[in-house]
Amino acid sequence: MTTSTTAPELGAHVDTERLAEALVEEERLLVELASIFRRQRDALVRSDPEAVDESVFAASRIAGTLGEARRRRRILLGVVAGWEDADLRDLDDLLGERMSMELIEARGALQATAADLRREVELNRTILRRLMDDNRTHLATLLGGDGSASGYSAAAPRRLLDREI
Numbered sequence: 001m002t003t004s005t006t007a008p009e010l011g012a013h014v015d016t017e018r019l020a021e022a023l024v025e026e027e028r029l030l031v032e033l034a035s036i037f038r039r040q041r042d043a044l045v046r047s048d049p050e051a052v053d054e055s056v057f058a059a060s061r062i063a064g065t066l067g068e069a070r071r072r073r074r075i076l077l078g079v080v081a082g083w084e085d086a087d088l089r090d091l092d093d094l095l096g097e098r099m100s101m102e103l104i105e106a107r108g109a110l111q112a113t114a115a116d117l118r119r120e121v122e123l124n125r126t127i128l129r130r131l132m133d134d135n136r137t138h139l140a141t142l143l144g145g146d147g148s149a150s151g152y153s154a155a156a157p158r159r160l161l162d163r164e165i
Contacts, residue, residue: 019076023106026069037120
């Protein structure tokens with residue numbers, strides 16, 4: 001009789017441990033992705049196109065691995081909480097007494113790292129927008145525009161080509 005009550009409890013503990021491990025792995029990937037975005041930002045500031053390309057490739061590779069880690073988390077959430085699309089913030093309510101300190105810490109670290117990553121991405125977006133605006137202004141100036149982003153037309157590049165040919 002004790003075997004039937006102990007087996008589900010043991011399985012639930014193993015599943016929550018596996019979920020915590022999945023969260024830790026996902027958090028590790030987010031840390032790595034944030035590091036890549038910081039290197040990318042540095043490359044943008046230095047105007048190093050090769051380093052930017054390398055960072056884009058690295059980010060793409062990590063994004064694929066991150067997608068796999070998220071799928072694993074959803075599967076484990078389905079096993080542990082009974083609902084794959086459960087929000088991590090709802091784990092306390094969904095798991096009740098099965099919520100472990102390890103799981104609480106892993107979830108907190110993942111959420112904090114995700115917030116850090118969002119800030120890194122937004123910083124890079126801001127820098128990229130500014131660089132693109134600067135490039136448009138520079139191009140417009142070269143093509144005889146008034147220096148604004150709308151100061152050149154589709155015909156302007158043709159005129160430039162005509163002069164060179």
